[in-house]
Amino acid sequence: xxxxxxxxxxxxxxxxxxxxxxxxxxxxxxxxxxxxxxxxxxxxxxxxxxxxxxxxxxxxxxxxxxxxxxxxxxxxxxxxxxxxxxxxxxxxxxxxxxxxxxxxxxxxxxxxxxxxxxxxxxxxxxxxxxxxxxxxxxxxxxxxxxxxxxxxxxxxxxxxxxxxxxxxxxxxxxxxxxxxxxxxxxxxxxxxxxxxxxxxxxxxxxxxxxxxxxxxxxxxxxxxxxxxxxxxxxxxxxxxxxxxxxxxxxxxxxxxxxxxxxxxxxxxxxxxxxxxxxxxxxxxxxxxxxxxxxxxxxxxxxxxxxxxxxxxxxxxxxxxxxxxxxxxxxxxxxxxxxxxxxxxxxxxxxxxxxxxxxxxxxxxxxxxxxxxxxxxxxxxxxxxxxxxxxxxxxxxxxxxxxxxxxxxxxxxxxxxxxxxxxxxxxxxxxxxxxxxxxxxxxxxxxxxxxxxxxxxxxxxxxxxxxxxxxxxxxxxxxxxxxxxxxxxxxxxxxxxxxxxxxxxxxxxxxxxxxxxxxxxxxxxxxxxxxxxxxxxxxxxxxxxxxxxxxxxxxxxxxxxxxxxxxxxxxxxxxx
RNA sequence: CGGGGUGUGGCGCAGCCCGGUAGCGCACCUGCCUUGGGAGCAGGUGGUCGGAGGUUCAAAUCCUCUCACCCCGACCA
Numbered sequence: 001x002x003x004x005x006x007x008x009x010x011x012x013x014x015x016x017x018x019x020x021x022x023x024x025x026x027x028x029x030x031x032x033x034x035x036x037x038x039x040x041x042x043x044x045x046x047x048x049x050x051x052x053x054x055x056x057x058x059x060x061x062x063x064x065x066x067x068x069x070x071x072x073x074x075x076x077x078x079x080x081x082x083x084x085x086x087x088x089x090x091x092x093x094x095x096x097x098x099x100x101x102x103x104x105x106x107x108x109x110x111x112x113x114x115x116x117x118x119x120x121x122x123x124x125x126x127x128x129x130x131x132x133x134x135x136x137x138x139x140x141x142x143x144x145x146x147x148x149x150x151x152x153x154x155x156x157x158x159x160x161x162x163x164x165x166x167x168x169x170x171x172x173x174x175x176x177x178x179x180x181x182x183x184x185x186x187x188x189x190x191x192x193x194x195x196x197x198x199x200x201x202x203x204x205x206x207x208x209x210x211x212x213x214x215x216x217x218x219x220x221x222x223x224x225x226x227x228x229x230x231x232x233x234x235x236x237x238x239x240x241x242x243x244x245x246x247x248x249x250x251x252x253x254x255x256x257x258x259x260x261x262x263x264x265x266x267x268x269x270x271x272x273x274x275x276x277x278x279x280x281x282x283x284x285x286x287x288x289x290x291x292x293x294x295x296x297x298x299x300x301x302x303x304x305x306x307x308x309x310x311x312x313x314x315x316x317x318x319x320x321x322x323x324x325x326x327x328x329x330x331x332x333x334x335x336x337x338x339x340x341x342x343x344x345x346x347x348x349x350x351x352x353x354x355x356x357x358x359x360x361x362x363x364x365x366x367x368x369x370x371x372x373x374x375x376x377x378x379x380x381x382x383x384x385x386x387x388x389x390x391x392x393x394x395x396x397x398x399x400x401x402x403x404x405x406x407x408x409x410x411x412x413x414x415x416x417x418x419x420x421x422x423x424x425x426x427x428x429x430x431x432x433x434x435x436x437x438x439x440x441x442x443x444x445x446x447x448x449x450x451x452x453x454x455x456x457x458x459x460x461x462x463x464x465x466x467x468x469x470x471x472x473x474x475x476x477x478x479x480x481x482x483x484x485x486x487x488x489x490x491x492x493x494x495x496x497x498x499x500x501x502x503x504x505x506x507x508x509x510x511x512x513x514x515x516x517x518x519x520x521x522x523x524x525x526x527x528x529x530x531x532x533x534x535x536x537x538x539x540x541x542x543x544x545x546x547x548x549x550x551x552x553x554x555x556x557x558x559x560x561x562x563x564x565x566x567x568x569x570x571x572x573x574x575x
Numbered sequence: 576c577g578g579g580g581u582g583u584g585g586c587g588c589a590g591c592c593c594g595g596u597a598g599c600g601c602a603c604c605u606g607c608c609u610u611g612g613g614a615g616c617a618g619g620u621g622g623u624c625g626g627a628g629g630u631u632c633a634a635a636u637c638c639u640c641u642c643a644c645c646c647c648g649a650c651c652a
Contacts, residue, residue, distance in 0.1 A: 009585085009586095009602080011585095011586060011587095011601095011602090012586080012587090012601060012602080012613065013586065013587050013601075014587085015586080015587090016581085016586090016587070016588095016645080017644075017645055017646095018645095019645090019646080034644090036643090036644090037643085037644070037645090085652080088652095089652070090650080090651090092650085092651070092652080093652090108652070109652060111652090140651080140652085142650090142651070143576075143649080143650055143651075144646095144647095144648090144649090144650080144651095146645085146646080151651090219651090410652095412652090440652095442652095460612095476611095478610065478611065479609095479610050479611095481610085482610095509610090510610095510613085511609080511610055511611090511612090511613075511614065512610065512611045512612060512613095513610095513611080513612040513613045513614080514612085514613045515611095515612085515613090516611080516612050516613085517612065517613050518613085520612090529611080531610090531611065532610085532611095533611070534611095541611095
């Protein structure tokens with residue numbers, strides 16, 4: 001490609017909107033342009049990178065038996081009603097009517113469409129297992145998009161769906177996909193990524209993993225251990241460090257006038273928050289809930305929902321709290337109207353003694369010892385506190401460290417969550433009708449592209465790994481007015497094209513500084529420079545993006561040298 | 576959805592407080608000159624100042640409403 005006619009200009013200044021490095025370079029480099037909040041066009045440069053990434057994904061999906069399909073972006077509401085998600089999902093599912101008034105949605109994911117696609121086609125266990133995948137546009141009406149391609153509303157996603165006859169088969173394939181994902185991210189050039197256990201939320205069923213690029217600008221909070229335990233904050237199960245103090249004394253009331261918050265109580269009584277227990281009231285579709293948790297800890301609502309199998313959770317108001325006999329600000333799990341609420345005793349307070357509310361205005365109680373005092377009170381035990389840095393690894397008991405991450409992919413074991421309501425059945429060996437067992441696997445292509453920049457850049461622009469670079473070679477001709485320069489450059493350009501090497505030829509009569517700056521933003525792994533200075537010695541210069549040193553080679557050997565270097569770079573990326 | 580902020584040529588901004596009919600840098604066009612890290616000189620093109628209404632002899636500037644976009648938070652299949 002000749003740069004003189006290449007669409008997508010490189011910008012000198014950072015766009016005002018951008019905070020993240022990848023966002024700045026994607027705009028400045030001429031990769032993408034924003035059309036609306038969270039909605040972007042891809043310029044030729046961005047499209048090329050996107051295609052390269054998609055090709056890696058395609059290869060890896062095909063390598064594990066994937067069969068590529070295309071599914072619609074516009075779905076009739078019916079299939080989403082079959083699974084109940086039409087009503088269950090919030091406004092992020094964009095709903096609209098067609099001319100006849102029929103409800104439709106813009107697909108945010110394709111479980112329903114995939115099941116619909118195969119349910120009449122699959123009827124025997126002999127056809128199982130199999131996997132289909134798509135690389136397509138999806139839409140989620142995110143409450144808040146940000147960070148360029150990191151969090152958008154319209155995006156390209158690779159989604160795969162596998163179908164199995166039993167959970168053994170599913171688990172086996174799930175592990176195969178996990179490996180394929182690791183290869184995809186490695187080949188794309190990510191430097192620091194991990195898979196973490198995650199919550200499956202509305203998606204579904206059982207075990208799930210998120211693939212996270214560790215990045216301080218990431219949106220997710222992760223807890224990591226050197227033993228290999230990695231978990232998203234939503235599912236992390238760090239153990240509490242330190243000893244608990246235990247008292248054999250009976251509960252004893254203590255006046256705490258006007259002290260309603262943990263902080264106030266602690267200052268007043270001169271104790272630490274971890275010596276208190278607090279009562280957190282929630283309303284849910286299963287009624288009023290009370291979580292008794294250590295004063296310094298927060299309730300992890302994701303874990304609470306998962307534990308109680310509920311979907312909706314919100315803080316209860318004071319009036320509701322009084323309704324079960326509790327006094328807001330001074331609440332205690334003791335002496336409540338037990339059939340009006342469900343009490344959850346969090347693992348942070350199952351042992352030890354605490355200061356807790358006394359269910360009386362302006363009064364708390366000391367020596368509250370749940371293991372003893374809760375014996376007569378109906379309750380369930382659960383671990384629903386939020387893990388913090390320094391908690392101990394649930395697997396090896398070393399302290400956990402905290403990190404931020406960008407979610408670049410996820411895999412879910414769905415079970416029969418979709419196949420059951422959508423009646424995707426097959427006949428097993430015994431001739432009995434059974435529901436298909438499913439899993440789904442997603443990768444955000446644009447987000448992955450941005451993350452590759454986050455992991456591979458310097459102050460001047462992206463340093464694309466050869467496997468995903470928009471061009472392999474950036475050919476600079478310094479001073480085109482010199483006939484010799486022009487001839488050599490044109491000759492090499494033609495040679496690269498003949499050899500099917502992706503080359504971007506800067507044939508503009510720009511000064512060297514401008515050419516180099518633009519080349520840095522475009523980030524091709526190899527730069528070939530033709531200049532009067534070098535040509536006097538019959539040489540052209542070859543330089544790797546991101547490295548200071550360059551080599552001069554005779555004009556005649558430039559082509560083969562470039563070919564060798566590219567091969568070498570690609571090989572080192574294939575692991 | 577809550578809090579904060581910004582809208583003025585393609586991009587980045589000044590002008591607004593204190594009303595008088597739009598300016599700077601970059602980019603772009605022409606010419607000269609220059610060629611190893613975003614040169615220089617000269618001359619140009621391009622904007623109903625996000626939109627609507629109002630106040631006024633006069634509005635980018637003051638008032639009201641509205642839309643868009645950004646940041647923090649909530650949410651996130």
